Amino acid sequence: MQTYADVLGPILDGLIRILIPIVSGILINFLVKRIGREKLLLAKEIMGGVVAALEQQYRSGEIPKDDRFALAVEQGLKRTGLSEEQLIQLIKEAVFSMNVQMGKYDYAKPSQPV
Numbered sequence: 802m803q804t805y806a807d808v809l810g811p812i813l814d815g816l817i818r819i820l821i822p823i824v825s826g827i828l829i830n831f832l833v834k835r836i837g838r839e840k841l842l843l844a845k846e847i848m849g850g851v852v853a854a855l856e857q858q859y860r861s862g863e864i865p866k867d868d869r870f871a872l873a874v875e876q877g878l879k880r881t882g883l884s885e886e887q888l889i890q891l892i893k894e895a896v897f898s899m900n901v902q903m904g905k906y907d908y909a910k911p912s913q914p915v
Contacts, residue, residue: 848888852873856899
């Protein structure tokens with residue numbers, strides 16, 4: 802008659818061989834998503850600073866108006882490592898956020914019915 806160790810040994814070995822790759826795959830996917838999210842948030846923060854700095858340089862007369870976008874893309878490529886399309890979207894978002902902060906857009910609450 803076989804002991805419990807003789808029966809459970811192969812079963813536990815099989816479970817470990819199956820579960821370790823599954824758990825590893827889930828953990829790796831989680832880490833990739835988390836690192837990607839962190840990289841995007843960092844790039845968003847960096848591009849916000851770049852856009853604000855270029856706007857200040859334009860306002861002080863250091864750079865021409867038409868060079869701001871090209872300079873932002875150039876700085877973004879150097880600092881973030883994202884693609885040009887991704888940078889264009891981040892620049893648009895940064896410009897919009899800056900305009901909202903400067904009060905160029907008015908988000909008044911809709912009037913309440915009386």
